[in-house]
Amino acid sequence: MPRSSSPSRRKQPRQQRAQATCDAILTAAARLLVRDGYEATSTNRIAEEAGVSIGSLYQYYPNKEGLVLAVLEQHGSRWLTEFDAGLKELAPAPLGVAVPSIIHHILTLKRLHPQLDSLRYALLPVLRPLGHVDTFEQQLFRLVRVFLAARLDEIRPRELDMAVFIIVHTLEALCHAAGVDRPDYLTNDAFPNELCVLVLGYLSLSPAPLGHPPRKAAATRRKYEQ
Amino acid sequence: MPRSSSPSRRKQPRQQRAQATCDAILTAAARLLVRDGYEATSTNRIAEEAGVSIGSLYQYYPNKEGLVLAVLEQHGSRWLTEFDAGLKELAPAPLGVAVPSIIHHILTLKRLHPQLDSLRYALLPVLRPLGHVDTFEQQLFRLVRVFLAARLDEIRPRELDMAVFIIVHTLEALCHAAGVDRPDYLTNDAFPNELCVLVLGYLSLSPAPLGHPPRKAAATRRKYEQ
Amino acid sequence: MPRSSSPSRRKQPRQQRAQATCDAILTAAARLLVRDGYEATSTNRIAEEAGVSIGSLYQYYPNKEGLVLAVLEQHGSRWLTEFDAGLKELAPAPLGVAVPSIIHHILTLKRLHPQLDSLRYALLPVLRPLGHVDTFEQQLFRLVRVFLAARLDEIRPRELDMAVFIIVHTLEALCHAAGVDRPDYLTNDAFPNELCVLVLGYLSLSPAPLGHPPRKAAATRRKYEQ
Amino acid sequence: MPRSSSPSRRKQPRQQRAQATCDAILTAAARLLVRDGYEATSTNRIAEEAGVSIGSLYQYYPNKEGLVLAVLEQHGSRWLTEFDAGLKELAPAPLGVAVPSIIHHILTLKRLHPQLDSLRYALLPVLRPLGHVDTFEQQLFRLVRVFLAARLDEIRPRELDMAVFIIVHTLEALCHAAGVDRPDYLTNDAFPNELCVLVLGYLSLSPAPLGHPPRKAAATRRKYEQ
DNA sequence: TATGAATGAGTGTTCATTCAT
DNA sequence: AATGAATGAACACTCATTCAT
Known part of the structure; x- marks a missing residue:
């Protein structure tokens, strides 16, 4: 359960496609957090809900806490x-x-x-x-x-x-x-x-x-x- | 991670020794909850801190939530x-x-x-x-x-x-x-x-x-x- | 040969059954390490090979490095x-x-x-x-x-x-x-x-x-x- | 983690710029390998350190092993x-x-x-x-x-x-x-x-x-x- | 009554690699 | 030639809980 002390962003999306990915992740995360709460919401589930791969999630957010x-x-x-x-x-x-x-x-x-x-x-x-x-x-x-x-x-x-x-x-x-x-x-x-x-x-x-x-x-x- | 919907007690201690066990668990749980927070406090750790076995803990409390x-x-x-x-x-x-x-x-x-x-x-x-x-x-x-x-x-x-x-x-x-x-x-x-x-x-x-x-x-x- | 106070052990097995588990893990680890090398050997694979659950492995060894x-x-x-x-x-x-x-x-x-x-x-x-x-x-x-x-x-x-x-x-x-x-x-x-x-x-x-x-x-x- | 069995080169650079890219990758790889060791050195990190994209790295080297x-x-x-x-x-x-x-x-x-x-x-x-x-x-x-x-x-x-x-x-x-x-x-x-x-x-x-x-x-x- | 060995689904996270642009 | 967004299998590891002793 590694955890970096970095802020909530890891990498800035430079292409439009990337921005859409970022937004989708954020939206999905918000939805699941509201529905299930912090601990019951997993990053894998967020990625799935957002329709992106778990790798993409971690390309833009340093860890679960940063995403939230x-x-x-x-x-x-x-x-x-x-x-x-x-x-x-x-x-x-x-x-x-x-x-x-x-x-x-x-x-x-x-x-x-x-x-x-x-x-x-x-x-x-x-x-x-x-x-x-x-x-x-x-x-x-x-x-x-x-x-x-x-x-x-x-x-x-x-x-x-x-x-x-x-x-x-x-x-x-x-x-x-x-x-x-x-x-x-x-x-x-x-x-x-x-x-x-x-x-x-x-x-x-x-x-x-x-x-x-x-x-x-x-x-x-x-x-x-x- | 099964979770019963029962209340916070499973079994009433009948002997004095059992009551002491219950209290030790409660005290240890309080200490760890205060120190580490809910999610970071594990039932195994509580049992250890209380000096009883994990089995004893689950004899008196139905699950983590019930204990807390x-x-x-x-x-x-x-x-x-x-x-x-x-x-x-x-x-x-x-x-x-x-x-x-x-x-x-x-x-x-x-x-x-x-x-x-x-x-x-x-x-x-x-x-x-x-x-x-x-x-x-x-x-x-x-x-x-x-x-x-x-x-x-x-x-x-x-x-x-x-x-x-x-x-x-x-x-x-x-x-x-x-x-x-x-x-x-x-x-x-x-x-x-x-x-x-x-x-x-x-x-x-x-x-x-x-x-x-x-x-x-x-x-x-x-x-x-x- | 005296034993070093080991960073490689987490918990001492107290029952005979536990000792057998420990040995099985050690044996399986040795076999896989020899066959596949350090990086290609995963703890999950070791547990499987030893016929125990991954949880048991981590009950006795603090992490992969400690086990090795x-x-x-x-x-x-x-x-x-x-x-x-x-x-x-x-x-x-x-x-x-x-x-x-x-x-x-x-x-x-x-x-x-x-x-x-x-x-x-x-x-x-x-x-x-x-x-x-x-x-x-x-x-x-x-x-x-x-x-x-x-x-x-x-x-x-x-x-x-x-x-x-x-x-x-x-x-x-x-x-x-x-x-x-x-x-x-x-x-x-x-x-x-x-x-x-x-x-x-x-x-x-x-x-x-x-x-x-x-x-x-x-x-x-x-x-x-x- | 696909791995081709090819040697350490994939493609010969034909332009001068490409040669510079190759060298930069090699230099960065050497620096990181020395500093962090083989397993802790990732191809993405090497590309970043070399100032080129990960795609360029894989244009000249077939895989991590080949690059190393x-x-x-x-x-x-x-x-x-x-x-x-x-x-x-x-x-x-x-x-x-x-x-x-x-x-x-x-x-x-x-x-x-x-x-x-x-x-x-x-x-x-x-x-x-x-x-x-x-x-x-x-x-x-x-x-x-x-x-x-x-x-x-x-x-x-x-x-x-x-x-x-x-x-x-x-x-x-x-x-x-x-x-x-x-x-x-x-x-x-x-x-x-x-x-x-x-x-x-x-x-x-x-x-x-x-x-x-x-x-x-x-x-x-x-x-x-x- | 009490023990503690055992479980295994599930977690957050990494990273070599591909491919559309 | 170069980019970098995207992938996803795989990893090390946790922990609430059960049950044979």
Whole structure:
């Protein structure tokens, strides 16, 4: 069971055919990982599912871990791109507008790829100790930190790092748990509203913005857009 | 790799010697699981570490998964016992007193067995799909639900199940993440205070009790004991 | 012959059945190594040939290299035992008696296990760099050194280590080469006689053709240019 | 792992560029073989090191073995050329002059390319059984035979082939062993002198160390038991 | 009750080689 | 002439589990 300490790529495909092979492997790996989990997914099975030989798989990915990291990285970076885009749109919005919007956005993203998303959430911590630098979490922290830093006068917490830690982990865990245990929470109105109360209640200065607990994100938005 | 769908026990030890064997296996399994993780821990290695033969191990536990579940159940039920005891003491306390106390209690428990605790948090979800009914989470939910149900007049959320879901997952995730990524958070004052703000801000009736963000749990307690 | 604390063993067999398994594996390995060579011999094939499962093989030998070393060690230590016995018998004999006898003995041993012997000669140097201490060669050197040291007044060389080096490597190489390329040399009279001339000519005191052993090639040249 | 039985060349390069490719492959192969050994050196790695594609490698060499043979042949034929030149210079010299000179020459060659030299010595026997005719050894035997045949009146052995066999294998083995285990022997004076004693003692006419060269070990024994 | 020898399907991975471009 | 994507048989090795003793 040899294992090199190299990253998730071994060789860059130079021909178009090779790129197609790479993609097929990545897609097959994602499908099997979601279906069977990390340990039950074998590289031989992935190659078979992708319709390529096992040798081709190892031509582009250094080992199983590297391949799985590539899957997670691809998904993670796409997620971050979309999340960042959402944040950028909300750059000028006040906290009470931005937070509900962000939560709505996160839940939408969750509904788009619930399984890959959960896979990343569950797998990255397991793969991390094996030498990987968790770029995804670092980037997410940075984005949220920038968001909060721009609203220092609107928020209560003074220790930004801790606030970021709390908000990110809370939202990630709740979205993940909802996706796994309560899919209905992802498609009703109450859950996002509760998340807004949770996050805004934590961030807001007093008097808290909870005077009239909003029933819907829409309501909240209206309220702060006046 | 046959796998029976049976629970975590195969046979009840009837002699004292047998009980000692069972315990030795459980202890060894816990140690190795914490040190090496689930997949890297083999049943043969556990038997060796416990000083018993592999045959004895399979006399008391139906398979690897069952053995690991037994480890997690033992730890989980001990945790629940202590947590429940804490809750019972706080039965008459108002929310603003009880929550800081509970959070303090949870963090204390976390500091006592950080590794086994994290193991349970990370492993139960992985083992669950394999046929296990997550008794731990069910019991925890029930305890917290009872706690909240006794304070319906003090809290805002009307959907108790969702509130339990949010609070339990939030606190579990944050304590776990702190233990793994920020051990310093487990031993400073700021972190529990922030958790109190988070939970109380979420649960409290408006106008929120956050007018003067408390610097310490002590401060919070005083405030609510008026 | 003392056993080296072996990197070639994983577990000691405790039951008789296990010892039989170990022996079967060793025997099968020797047979296949002789027939196919190191690289062409696979552990799976060895297990099959031994009539045991591959798992049993790895229960007693840590890896392919360890297994092969066990084969070579077994053969090497048997060889050394017999060689040592021969030396001991000749302890009181003068050089001119002992050397022919030893050479005769060595060639007899070679004829008994020509293939295993050649295998050891060819394989140990390849396996050595992988961390193995070449006990066989060390022991052989020591035995021969003791033999020569007891005859200091009968031999010319003053640097014993170099003399041992030369004699051991010469005889090993010639016996090996004869076994491989000229099996007829192992069974005629001329070859052992020539070996005697070679060794005695090298060891003996004058009257040698080199009455005044030259310190330099230049000296030699002068002598013969007269 | 198909393997053709063809020799070490597949196709003659016709363009200058092709010749450069061939040379680059040969050079890279030699470097990697010396560094990593035969089995650890892969053809893909050789092509990469040579800066050519794997396809080009197989355009000029039929398989891995053929390529390695080409490396060894190149080195072997260069060695033979230099050795032959040395022999020619010594054509008129008497044995006592020629032998020390030759030994000096051999050790000098050894010091020039110790690794490639050892590689050839260790590898040719392994590759030979796979169908290769060992031209190197045949040529070396012929050269030494011619050398001895010109000095029949100066030497004792009557069976020239056996004498050649003994001398060639002895010197090869001792030089190789010195290069591997005792590099200091290659650069001091004592070692070559001892080699001279060994070889001249073996070849020289009487007064031999064995006044009456024994026809049998038994004869020898009788002589010394008087 | 306890032992530990035995199993073998299955894993991740390599590498000599081919062939379409 | 040169490329490099693709192949897949084969390898060393693991480990959950069984069962004769």
